[in-house]
Amino acid sequence: MKIVYLKSNNIENIFNQLQQDLGGSLVTRPQEYNLQLDNNYVRGEIRGISFKNNIAFMEFDLIFSEDTLIINNMPVSNPIHFMYCAQGKVAHSFGIKGEKRLLNQFQTGIFSCDPSKDTTLFFEGNENIKLSNIMVDTHKVTSGDEGSDLLQKQLLKTFMPKNNNETFAYTGSYNLQIAEKMQQLEAITQKGLVRNLLTKGIVHLILAMEIQQHKEDKKNAKNNFGSLSREEIEDIKEMANFIKNYPEIQYSLKYLSKKTGLSPAKLQEGFKLLFDRTVTDYIRNIRVETAEHLIKTTDLNISEIVYSVGLTSRSYFSKIFKEKYNCSPKYYQDHQNPIAATA
Structure with missing residues (x-):
């Protein structure tokens, strides 16, 4: 030594x-x-x-x-x-x-x-x-x-x-x-x-x-909180990475609970601990961030992007996108490429 x-x-x-x-x-x-x-x-x-x-x-x-x-x-x-x-x-x-x-x-x-x-x-x-x-x-x-x-x-x-x-x-x-x-x-x-x-x-x-x-x-x-073990934290981290890779899946607490073997309460506790978000907030945020990346890096139109990240309502997507980025998806897309904006 x-x-x-x-x-x-x-x-x-x-x-x-x-x-x-x-x-x-x-x-x-x-x-x-x-x-x-x-x-x-x-x-x-x-x-x-x-x-x-x-x-x-x-x-x-x-x-x-x-x-x-x-x-x-x-x-x-x-x-x-x-x-x-x-x-x-x-x-x-x-x-x-x-x-x-x-x-x-x-x-x-x-x-x-x-x-x-x-x-x-x-x-x-x-x-x-x-x-x-x-x-x-x-x-x-x-x-x-x-x-x-x-x-x-x-x-x-x-x-x-x-x-x-x-x-x-x-x-x-x-x-x-x-x-x-x-x-x-x-x-x-x-x-x-x-x-x-x-x-x-x-x-x-x-x-x-x-x-x-x-x-x-x-x-x-x-208050006798903080009941998660290291193994459970690892399971939640792995699930979070899975959501990042596959945002298009229609997730539910029941689905996530079955996939991780953790109760809905432990899932919520873990996501709050690791990401300071509820499970639903985390999924929504991943979808918006993935969509923003697709707007910048692909030729997909807004409707195609909405469906590719697991959302079904374009108006709802526009709402949550604007809450995060302070502009509409269309405005953001138009200003990524000056040629596209004037076409």
């Missing part, structure tokens, strides 16, 4: 240490770092970016050839870690011998501790692990930005250890929306200031979603 020690809050120092221990090629931009790795020990990449309000973001997309520990030891002050596992699974503990808490795919975790404790991540060998970590240093509330200072003070109050405890640990429910935001991060192709602003916006949105997930989980625990 290999152990990597990180002993700095500074993201530049962190990446220099990672390169020294893991090898690879390090590419840097202003406040942004990318470590490409392809050797006998580890393959993949580690990305990172720092922001002026004492927030840093790191993303690990790695396959280690053997079990590996990455230990964060910050002797002066430890940040709050907002983690999300988008692929595989990773375990967290405070210290090598501390209690392990497993983050499965699509699961969130929030961890903080006294500087005397280490934050330890366990990466299993020969498994593709994709993990994001937003680190908020609440011990340096000196940005001068009133909004950022207030945010850090609130995070300090909520997520730092209390009542003489040395640690704070929370592992949350499954959340597919954060995975989509991580995909948006990877899709950013702009450079310079635009890239920085887009990245900062998405990272702050992920942070907000993790905080909201914690809030909802506390509420659900109090």
Whole structure:
């Protein structure tokens, strides 16, 4: 088992240490770092970016050839870690011998501790692990930005250890929306200031979603909600992908329940958890988005598109399309191609 020690809050120092221990090629931009790795020990990449309000973001997309520990030891002050596992699974503990808490795919975790404790991540060998970590240093509330200072003070109050405890640990429910935001991060192709602003916006949105997930989980625990198992979440995710691929099918809760083996109540709970939509809202949204894509990429007329996505009423389609895109389908189609608009 290999152990990597990180002993700095500074993201530049962190990446220099990672390169020294893991090898690879390090590419840097202003406040942004990318470590490409392809050797006998580890393959993949580690990305990172720092922001002026004492927030840093790191993303690990790695396959280690053997079990590996990455230990964060910050002797002066430890940040709050907002983690999300988008692929595989990773375990967290405070210290090598501390209690392990497993983050499965699509699961969130929030961890903080006294500087005397280490934050330890366990990466299993020969498994593709994709993990994001937003680190908020609440011990340096000196940005001068009133909004950022207030945010850090609130995070300090909520997520730092209390009542003489040395640690704070929370592992949350499954959340597919954060995975989509991580995909948006990877899709950013702009450079310079635009890239920085887009990245900062998405990272702050992920942070907000993790905080909201914690809030909802506390509420659900109090009300005995959140009964879905990981396997049931996987079944619902698979069903959601099926709906994306075949929007033309006339779906019903009875049909979906029979296909997944889940009760209608669990289906509704799962779709609300993963997509913040009811089952019906999700299907309708998929149909509208599919139709919008067909308008842009095919020569089908509006009526043909309506039927191809499983709808029967053109007027109803026009209504829900306008609600989402603020224009009629015909107007949208005409303005995709200047030649068609004047024909």
